[in-house]
Amino acid sequence: MEKTINVQGMTCGHCEMSVEGALKELDGVSSAQVDLEAGSVDVTFDESKVNVDAMKEAIEDQGYDVEA
Secondary structure, eight states: OEEEEEEESOOSHHHHHHHHHHHHTSTTEEEEEEETTTTEEEEEEOTTTOOHHHHHHHHHHTTOEEOO
16 A cells, blocks of 8 residues: 655655655555655555554654644
């Protein structure tokens, strides 16, 4: 399944790597692609292993705000 999550506060390559890295550490996430200009991240994941709340929490743990 694919989902786009809107994230506030990402401004640079380091932000991009932090968010992508945090998401890819979650079991069930196969890919995460940040779009800095759009302020979003496209995530491909297995619904049976991980949910959107877990992904939002992983992003927030990196210090970014997730838009509902």
